[in-house]
Amino acid sequence: MTEHPDDAKAAAAAEHDRFEALVAEADAVSVAGWDFSWLDGRATEERPSWGYARAMGERLGRARAALDIQTGGGEVLASAPKLPPLTVATEGWPPNIARATALLHPRGAVVVADEDKPPLPFGDAAFDLVVSRHPVTTWWEEIARVLAPGGTYFSQQVGPASVFELVEYFLGPQPPEVRAGRDPGQARAAAEAAGLDIVDLRMERLRTEFLDIGAVVYFLRKVIWMVPGFTVDAYRTQLAALHHRIETEGPFVAHTTRFLIEARKPG
Template identity: 65%
Template sequence: MARTFDDLVAEADAASVDGWDFSWLDGRATEERPSWGYQRLLSRRLTEVSAAVDLNTGGGEVLAGIEEISESRPPFPPTMAATESWPPNAIRASRLLHPRGVVLVATEDRPPLPFTDESFDLVTSRHPIAMWWTEIARVLRPGGTYLGQHIGPATMIELTEFLLGPMPDKGAQYAPDVQRAGAEAAGLQVVDVRLERLRAEFFDIGAIIYFLRKVIWIVPGFTVEGHLDRLRELHERIESDGPFVAHATRVYFEARKP
């Protein structure tokens, strides 16, 4: 028997959205992955430096996964730190990363970073909401590298506009040229920038609700109650037409401090 709209909504609205693990969506949604393979690339870069920090580490899942794919033992440099500003994620990341020798630093959601000048050979970040280029440049050692996978412009725009209406300028601050300009203004030399648009499919309304509760920048201020009519309409569309298709955008970004 097909599950009702109310059943799917109740299940997704009650699910925990702490951390950056999306396994709850297994079998309910899919998303293409960027061609550059960020986690494996990060694993290799960490073996080449003596001190690194991962900014906005979420629940620590990306760094924890390095241990499984790394061909180096230990997989992290002698000095390895991570930062996180959302308390539930900071707690989760601390529990996950401390046994692996990574120091988790709980931070404010604004500059400055709590590190001295020229502390790290490598600064990394996956899906930061804001880029603190001046701070990144400050904590990098001369010759050091910033490596990141960023949100791109108009990511999941189809889902945003279904619930909120037309938003032609959504995510303009994440455009590759804007990101490049910010890094260069901070004194960094941009080495590589790439943009990819990746297909995502949602197979039921519960998957969409869970995703929007977890990835809060897609529909800012999202609540089930506040968007109930449009969610019901979207549920009916999926039931009649099949999966809802949207597209994530991702930017690979690498820069160097002279």
């Protein structure tokens, strides 16, 4: 049976209205902090098998002095059952600093406003544990400097070409050197060059699904380095096309890459 033109127009109008509503909602919601719970029911992501938050919590429970670099809103650090007597977190984005302070101060942890560049505002050998979840940049020489002899750096990091199906949808094919960035082998070499010994290094590729266009907008607003300068207005045409694709074909599938690295300072 041939679809009546009026039916086609009504369906197109309904799809457009849904697009506008989803985009407006996702464009208005706060993206402060590093809590992705707004995406519940809108996106799914496989989790790495090693369970970073749990493993980090175990190490924090044994530490005397710990530093969490680029803590975001402090959510991951605050999830630890027990914090060391001295716990410090750094963060550079003002909305996150306020959020982390409110969350971590009741736990006895101090939040230090610090730009993501050397030097770290701490003395040599100040911490026996340094942790970081998804750092933008890892300053290995500074980490080695602030670690006490025998101290450990424990981090989950974004791996190469993570969610690049989405990145390349908006930006087009990326050059090989960009796709190869954040390789765990490079992290190993940099850590060893800074005088650290690698205890553990592993990577996993994990399925991610965006169930509606609002999830895409929220994700790109929050993870600002994926599509630099992303705004709804700048990418409205591509967003509308992707919305139609999701509505007609199902979730947009991408793959995150994560690697775990644990390094120890000799001594």
